[in-house]
Amino acid sequence: MHFSRLRPIGPPALALLIAAVGCSPADDSGSAAVPSPDAKVAKLCGKLHEVLPAKVNGESREDPEPASALTAGWGSAAIILRCGVVQPPKMIDPKVATGSDPDALAGGVDGVDWLMEKQDGGSYRFTTANRSAYVEVTVAQGQDTSSVLVDLAPAVKKAIPAGIAD
Numbered sequence: 001m002h003f004s005r006l007r008p009i010g011p012p013a014l015a016l017l018i019a020a021v022g023c024s025p026a027d028d029s030g031s032a033a034v035p036s037p038d039a040k041v042a043k044l045c046g047k048l049h050e051v052l053p054a055k056v057n058g059e060s061r062e063d064p065e066p067a068s069a070l071t072a073g074w075g076s077a078a079i080i081l082r083c084g085v086v087q088p089p090k091m092i093d094p095k096v097a098t099g100s101d102p103d104a105l106a107g108g109v110d111g112v113d114w115l116m117e118k119q120d121g122g123s124y125r126f127t128t129a130n131r132s133a134y135v136e137v138t139v140a141q142g143q144d145t146s147s148v149l150v151d152l153a154p155a156v157k158k159a160i161p162a163g164i165a166d
Contacts, residue, residue: 056079070083
Protein backbone atom coordinates (compact mmCIF):
# COMPACT_ATOMS: atom_id res chain seq x y z
CA MET A 1 0.00 0.00 0.00
CA HIS A 2 1.34 3.42 -0.89
CA PHE A 3 -0.94 5.55 1.30
CA SER A 4 1.95 6.48 3.56
CA ARG A 5 3.34 8.55 0.67
CA LEU A 6 0.40 10.92 0.88
CA ARG A 7 1.44 14.24 2.18
CA PRO A 8 -0.18 15.18 5.46
CA ILE A 9 -2.70 17.93 5.26
CA GLY A 10 -2.72 20.84 7.62
CA PRO A 11 -5.61 22.33 9.57
CA PRO A 12 -6.94 24.49 6.68
CA ALA A 13 -7.13 21.53 4.30
CA LEU A 14 -8.62 19.28 6.98
CA ALA A 15 -11.25 21.92 7.71
CA LEU A 16 -12.03 21.99 4.00
CA LEU A 17 -12.31 18.18 3.94
CA ILE A 18 -14.75 18.24 6.86
CA ALA A 19 -16.72 21.23 5.54
CA ALA A 20 -16.94 19.74 2.05
CA VAL A 21 -18.70 16.67 3.34
CA GLY A 22 -21.07 18.29 5.80
CA CYS A 23 -24.05 17.61 3.55
CA SER A 24 -24.08 14.45 1.52
CA PRO A 25 -26.79 12.04 0.42
CA ALA A 26 -26.60 8.29 0.82
CA ASP A 27 -28.74 5.26 0.12
CA ASP A 28 -31.56 4.96 2.67
CA SER A 29 -32.25 1.26 2.16
CA GLY A 30 -31.01 0.20 5.62
CA SER A 31 -28.88 -2.54 4.09
CA ALA A 32 -25.16 -2.93 3.59
CA ALA A 33 -23.05 -5.41 1.67
CA VAL A 34 -21.12 -7.53 4.15
CA PRO A 35 -17.37 -7.65 3.42
CA SER A 36 -15.48 -10.98 3.22
CA PRO A 37 -12.16 -10.41 5.01
CA ASP A 38 -9.67 -13.08 6.05
CA ALA A 39 -9.83 -14.52 9.59
CA LYS A 40 -7.26 -12.08 11.03
CA VAL A 41 -9.15 -9.02 9.81
CA ALA A 42 -12.54 -10.53 10.76
CA LYS A 43 -11.25 -10.91 14.33
CA LEU A 44 -10.21 -7.24 14.42
CA CYS A 45 -13.60 -6.25 13.01
CA GLY A 46 -15.33 -8.30 15.71
CA LYS A 47 -13.41 -6.32 18.32
CA LEU A 48 -14.43 -3.08 16.63
CA HIS A 49 -18.08 -4.17 16.59
CA GLU A 50 -17.91 -4.68 20.38
CA VAL A 51 -16.59 -1.18 21.12
CA LEU A 52 -18.60 0.91 18.63
CA PRO A 53 -20.60 3.70 20.26
CA ALA A 54 -24.36 3.51 20.80
CA LYS A 55 -24.70 6.95 19.23
CA VAL A 56 -22.80 8.66 16.42
CA ASN A 57 -23.51 12.30 15.59
CA GLY A 58 -26.57 12.06 17.85
CA GLU A 59 -27.99 9.15 15.82
CA SER A 60 -28.90 5.91 17.62
CA ARG A 61 -27.39 2.62 16.55
CA GLU A 62 -29.52 0.81 13.97
CA ASP A 63 -27.47 -1.91 12.31
CA PRO A 64 -28.22 -2.62 8.65
CA GLU A 65 -29.42 -5.90 7.21
CA PRO A 66 -28.13 -8.53 6.98
CA ALA A 67 -26.94 -8.54 10.60
CA SER A 68 -23.17 -8.97 10.81
CA ALA A 69 -20.26 -8.14 13.11
CA LEU A 70 -18.68 -6.59 10.00
CA THR A 71 -21.33 -3.88 9.59
CA ALA A 72 -22.96 -1.26 11.79
CA GLY A 73 -25.25 1.69 11.29
CA TRP A 74 -26.66 4.72 13.02
CA GLY A 75 -29.82 6.64 12.16
CA SER A 76 -31.14 3.92 9.81
CA ALA A 77 -28.82 4.33 6.84
CA ALA A 78 -27.60 7.84 7.70
CA ILE A 79 -24.24 6.43 8.78
CA ILE A 80 -23.07 2.99 7.65
CA LEU A 81 -19.82 1.34 8.75
CA ARG A 82 -18.31 -1.72 7.05
CA CYS A 83 -15.17 -3.33 8.44
CA GLY A 84 -12.83 -5.54 6.45
CA VAL A 85 -13.39 -3.91 3.08
CA VAL A 86 -10.72 -4.08 0.38
CA GLN A 87 -8.23 -1.28 -0.12
CA PRO A 88 -9.82 1.52 -2.14
CA PRO A 89 -8.04 2.02 -5.48
CA LYS A 90 -7.78 5.76 -4.76
CA MET A 91 -5.36 5.02 -1.91
CA ILE A 92 -2.67 4.27 -4.45
CA ASP A 93 -3.72 6.92 -6.97
CA PRO A 94 -0.96 9.52 -7.49
CA LYS A 95 -3.60 12.23 -7.95
CA VAL A 96 -4.70 11.74 -4.34
CA ALA A 97 -1.09 11.76 -3.12
CA THR A 98 -0.50 15.11 -4.79
CA GLY A 99 -3.86 16.56 -3.79
CA SER A 100 -4.94 17.01 -7.42
CA ASP A 101 -7.97 14.68 -7.30
CA PRO A 102 -11.02 16.85 -6.51
CA ASP A 103 -13.06 13.79 -5.50
CA ALA A 104 -10.61 12.35 -2.95
CA LEU A 105 -8.65 13.80 -0.06
CA ALA A 106 -6.56 12.25 2.70
CA GLY A 107 -6.41 13.49 6.26
CA GLY A 108 -6.54 12.57 9.91
CA VAL A 109 -9.18 13.10 12.58
CA ASP A 110 -8.36 12.43 16.24
CA GLY A 111 -5.51 10.06 15.47
CA VAL A 112 -7.22 8.09 12.70
CA ASP A 113 -6.16 8.62 9.08
CA TRP A 114 -8.94 8.60 6.48
CA LEU A 115 -9.32 8.71 2.73
CA MET A 116 -12.41 10.74 1.81
CA GLU A 117 -14.04 9.98 -1.54
CA LYS A 118 -16.95 11.81 -3.10
CA GLN A 119 -19.41 9.27 -4.48
CA ASP A 120 -21.85 9.47 -7.38
CA GLY A 121 -24.97 11.20 -6.15
CA GLY A 122 -23.01 13.37 -3.75
CA SER A 123 -22.48 11.03 -0.80
CA TYR A 124 -19.08 10.62 0.83
CA ARG A 125 -17.17 7.53 1.83
CA PHE A 126 -14.35 7.55 4.36
CA THR A 127 -11.92 4.63 4.59
CA THR A 128 -9.29 4.24 7.28
CA ALA A 129 -5.65 4.20 6.29
CA ASN A 130 -2.55 3.11 8.15
CA ARG A 131 -4.57 0.56 10.14
CA SER A 132 -4.38 -3.25 10.14
CA ALA A 133 -7.86 -3.44 8.58
CA TYR A 134 -9.79 -1.11 6.30
CA VAL A 135 -12.90 0.40 7.87
CA GLU A 136 -15.30 2.21 5.55
CA VAL A 137 -17.89 4.75 6.72
CA THR A 138 -20.54 6.20 4.43
CA VAL A 139 -22.24 9.39 5.60
CA ALA A 140 -25.63 10.64 4.39
CA GLN A 141 -26.73 14.14 3.51
CA GLY A 142 -27.31 16.41 6.47
CA GLN A 143 -24.91 14.57 8.79
CA ASP A 144 -22.05 16.48 10.40
CA THR A 145 -19.17 14.40 9.12
CA SER A 146 -16.67 15.93 11.52
CA SER A 147 -18.77 14.63 14.44
CA VAL A 148 -19.13 11.21 12.78
CA LEU A 149 -15.36 10.78 12.44
CA VAL A 150 -14.69 12.17 15.93
CA ASP A 151 -17.30 9.82 17.43
CA LEU A 152 -15.86 6.76 15.67
CA ALA A 153 -12.15 7.50 16.21
CA PRO A 154 -11.85 6.10 19.77
CA ALA A 155 -13.38 2.75 18.77
CA VAL A 156 -11.20 2.49 15.65
CA LYS A 157 -8.05 3.31 17.64
CA LYS A 158 -8.97 0.79 20.35
CA ALA A 159 -9.86 -2.16 18.07
CA ILE A 160 -7.88 -1.72 14.85
CA PRO A 161 -4.13 -1.37 15.48
CA ALA A 162 -2.02 1.03 13.51
CA GLY A 163 -0.20 -0.70 10.68
CA ILE A 164 -0.58 -1.64 7.06
CA ALA A 165 -3.52 -3.83 6.06
CA ASP A 166 -2.75 -6.81 3.84
